Amino acid sequence: MYAVLHPPNFYAQAAAHPRPELRKRPFALLDGEPPAEFVIAANKAARALGVEAGMTRLQAESFPEVTAFSRTPADEASAHTILHNVVCLFSPRIEHIEISPGTYALDIEGMNRLYGDATQLAARLRQHTMAAGFLANVAVAENFHAAVCLALGKAGVSVAASGHEAEALRDLPVCVLPLEPEQEETLHSWGVRTCGELAALLESDLIARIGQVGKKLHALARGAWPHLMFPIEPSFEDGLSERMELDHPVEVLEPLLFLLSRMTDALLERVKEKALAIASLRVVLHLDGNKRHERIVRPALPLQDKPTLLKLLQLDLETHPPSAAILHLELHAQSAAPCRAQHGLFLPQAPEPGRLEVTLAHLKKLLGDERVGSVELKDDPRPNAFRMVPFAPPPPRKQERPSLSVPTALRVSRPPQAVGVALTDNKPTRIFWDGQGYAVREIAGPWRISGQWWSEANWCREEWDVRLTTETAERICRIAFDPRSRCWYVQGTYD
Amino acid sequence: MPSSAAIRLQIETTLANRVPAALTLKIKQAPELFATGIAEVDAVLDGGIPRGCITEVAGAASTGKTSLGLSSIATITQSGAACAWVDVSDTLSPESAAAAGVELKRLLWLRTSAERKQTITNKPWPRLEQALKATDLLLQAGGFGAIVLDMSDVLPQHTMRIPLATWYRFRLAAEQARTALIFLSQAPCAHSCAALALRCEPVEVRSFSSNGETALFEHQQYTLIRERNRNESSVFLQRKPPLRAAWQAETLWSRVR
Numbered sequence A: 001m002y003a004v005l006h007p008p009n010f011y012a013q014a015a016a017h018p019r020p021e022l023r024k025r026p027f028a029l030l031d032g033e034p035p036a037e038f039v040i041a042a043n044k045a046a047r048a049l050g051v052e053a054g055m056t057r058l059q060a061e062s063f064p065e066v067t068a069f070s071r072t073p074a075d076e077a078s079a080h081t082i083l084h085n086v087v088c089l090f091s092p093r094i095e096h097i098e099i100s101p102g103t104y105a106l107d108i109e110g111m112n113r114l115y116g117d118a119t120q121l122a123a124r125l126r127q128h129t130m131a132a133g134f135l136a137n138v139a140v141a142e143n144f145h146a147a148v149c150l151a152l153g154k155a156g157v158s159v160a161a162s163g164h165e166a167e168a169l170r171d172l173p174v175c176v177l178p179l180e181p182e183q184e185e186t187l188h189s190w191g192v193r194t195c196g197e198l199a200a201l202l203e204s205d206l207i208a209r210i211g212q213v214g215k216k217l218h219a220l221a222r223g224a225w226p227h228l229m230f231p232i233e234p235s236f237e238d239g240l241s242e243r244m245e246l247d248h249p250v251e252v253l254e255p256l257l258f259l260l261s262r263m264t265d266a267l268l269e270r271v272k273e274k275a276l277a278i279a280s281l282r283v284v285l286h287l288d289g290n291k292r293h294e295r296i297v298r299p300a301l302p303l304q305d306k307p308t309l310l311k312l313l314q315l316d317l318e319t320h321p322p323s324a325a326i327l328h329l330e331l332h333a334q335s336a337a338p339c340r341a342q343h344g345l346f347l348p349q350a351p352e353p354g355r356l357e358v359t360l361a362h363l364k365k366l367l368g369d370e371r372v373g374s375v376e377l378k379d380d381p382r383p384n385a386f387r388m389v390p391f392a393p394p395p396p397r398k399q400e401r402p403s404l405s406v407p408t409a410l411r412v413s414r415p416p417q418a419v420g421v422a423l424t425d426n427k428p429t430r431i432f433w434d435g436q437g438y439a440v441r442e443i444a445g446p447w448r449i450s451g452q453w454w455s456e457a458n459w460c461r462e463e464w465d466v467r468l469t470t471e472t473a474e475r476i477c478r479i480a481f482d483p484r485s486r487c488w489y490v491q492g493t494y495d
Numbered sequence B: 001m002p003s004s005a006a007i008r009l010q011i012e013t014t015l016a017n018r019v020p021a022a023l024t025l026k027i028k029q030a031p032e033l034f035a036t037g038i039a040e041v042d043a044v045l046d047g048g049i050p051r052g053c054i055t056e057v058a059g060a061a062s063t064g065k066t067s068l069g070l071s072s073i074a075t076i077t078q079s080g081a082a083c084a085w086v087d088v089s090d091t092l093s094p095e096s097a098a099a100a101g102v103e104l105k106r107l108l109w110l111r112t113s114a115e116r117k118q119t120i121t122n123k124p125w126p127r128l129e130q131a132l133k134a135t136d137l138l139l140q141a142g143g144f145g146a147i148v149l150d151m152s153d154v155l156p157q158h159t160m161r162i163p164l165a166t167w168y169r170f171r172l173a174a175e176q177a178r179t180a181l182i183f184l185s186q187a188p189c190a191h192s193c194a195a196l197a198l199r200c201e202p203v204e205v206r207s208f209s210s211n212g213e214t215a216l217f218e219h220q221q222y223t224l225i226r227e228r229n230r231n232e233s234s235v236f237l238q239r240k241p242p243l244r245a246a247w248q249a250e251t252l253w254s255r256v257r
Helices: A012-018 A045-047 A057-061 A073-088 A118-133 A142-154 A165-169 A181-190 A195-201 A203-210 A211-223 A253-274 A304-317 A353-367 B004-014 B040-044 B063-080 B094-100 B125-141 B166-176 B251-257
Strands: A004-008 A027-031 A040-041 A067-070 A094-096 A104-107 A135-141 A158-161 A240-249 A277-288 A293-297 A328-334 A372-377 A386-389 A409-417 A420-424 A425-433 A438-453 A459-469 A474-482 A489-493 B054-058 B082-087 B107-111 B144-152 B180-185 B194-202 B219-229 B244-250
Touching: A004 A073, A004 A094, A004 A118, A004 A142, A012 A027, A012 A073, A012 A203, A027 A045, A045 A118, A057 A067, A073 A094, A073 A104, A073 A118, A104 A142, A118 A135, A118 A158, A135 A253, A142 A165, A165 A195, A181 A409, A195 A211, A195 B180, A203 A211, A211 B107, A211 B251, A240 A253, A253 A277, A253 A304, A253 A328, A277 A304, A293 A304, A304 A353, A353 A372, A353 B107, A353 B125, A372 B094, A425 A459, A425 A489, A438 A474, B040 B219, B054 B063, B063 B082, B063 B094, B063 B144, B063 B180, B063 B219, B082 B125, B107 B125, B125 B144, B125 B166, B166 B180, B244 B251
Parallel strands: A027 A067, A135 A158, B054 B180, B054 B194, B082 B107, B082 B144, B144 B180
Antiparallel strands: A004 A104, A004 A135, A027 A040, A094 A104, A240 A328, A277 A293, A277 A328, A372 A386, A372 B107, A409 A489, A420 A425, A425 A438, A438 A459, A459 A474, A474 A489, B194 B219, B219 B244
């Protein structure tokens, strides 16, 4: 059994609700971008004066008594909230009907013990809606679509007895059905004005003329089209949060972990009920002195494993500790489908994602965030320009090695080390580096490179490849001369 | 008088809870090998670097340690396994790694820094300590095909002071994680823990310019000496003198030419 609540002329009612002074005066509601605004709705007084939906602002303002103003989404949202709260009193299963704003369908099966029979329930629902400041039609029927059509087409309370929906719908105009403009035109040209007339046609003839949609329209007109209800449910994601107020400010992280463990447990239970996993955890710590500390822990793969999640939270909070004592903490989770991978017996080994995540968190704590990860070369003329990216190895697969010769690796000095250089004919002949003197045995260069000449950060240098020797050792280095600072430095050693 | 077999059985049964098969010889299987990508070196190493063992590559600056390490890592990453490079002195050049053919997405680069600890920054200890801890964590996590601990710029007197227990622990962890652990250092430090010990030496000096044009550093010749290989198939081969391999590495620009 379904009850449908439909506030006619919803936009006008929603606009007048926060402005009681407008109720007695004619007004028109405008929509669209200026100057192409048009009338979307008008109250009864304005319609009596001749204002119609679709008029331009100029046309609406040509009526001196009519007040024209733009619609505000906030008014409509608050009207929706009020109506939603009213219908929630009558049934836990509610569906919002998208095609008609402000219209709600209620599943009232089993509500007769609380609210009496269908007629009494419909009357009380209408009464409550009017007390909340809205005029509404209420219809009750066994069939969902029949109740919707009745609410759209009949003012006041209407109840269709079980099995007599077709009779109840008989006198309603066909415009209560969800018709496309061309279908409405076709029916009009056939002289079909009411649902009863449409239901009287032969179903097969209707399908032969307007296609499969004819079957649906015929069933709707008879009040026999089935419907699967999708009740509005509170968002699962919004519910994935836990809050806790602390009695005393906490400065040490360890006691906090006991609380975080309980909160993570609660979140995991909720997530597991839906066969999901936690994709990210957001910890919000409200600190002494009205400060806020927020951290997000996002494992590489959604996890259902509490110890791993807790360890990641702990390591992250230890790496980025809060600056003051903690008064209040919140834990928000985001769910995702758990990752399932098919491993192969003959594939190369790869780190297990959960353990790798914890290891990376440990390493970040040990070395620093920006010192752990994969490297990505930057499209930059500066030699050895790179950026660090999080380490996420792609799934194992074999790749053919291109047959290239082995390159000489350069060991880069970070930062470049300043050296003393003795020149002969503008070429380095001796180098003093790290308290040791080296003779330049061979030299190649200079290779002049520069970049960013268009900005403040412009750079240029002359690079030389040198073979340095002492009595005992020999090494090949790349040294550079910066003409701006007139300084020599070692860029790296070939090894 | 019980026979020796009966005594052995009795001891093994008593210790079964703590040490399974305490007195039975464990048959060790030959480890899987990772090719280094350099044919001359692979020939000396009987196929490549052993998995689940420590390989030590020692040598002075400019003797090809890093080139050899990068070439090995390139082969391993291209086989689909993940690798890690623990960089004690933060000297790895991503360009060189990419040129060697390393799949950068499969390489975890750990750059130690002296600034993390507010102690004396000139000493290598904070960096070395971080690097050893990081290597320990990686070995415990498992799943890496190879881990390179690059201590090339740390002086031998510092690496020699690392306790032997550390290397024993690493050897066991590497064996369990089936990871090839490669040390790059100036002087051998892992002693008997290293299953494969290699020494790098520069060979004859080749002139920068080869064509009589503008002087250009084009290639470098290196020598690799195999000092110890515990995984050799025959016992008799262990008594053979160390083998040498001469190999050559080219600069990037000479590849273009």
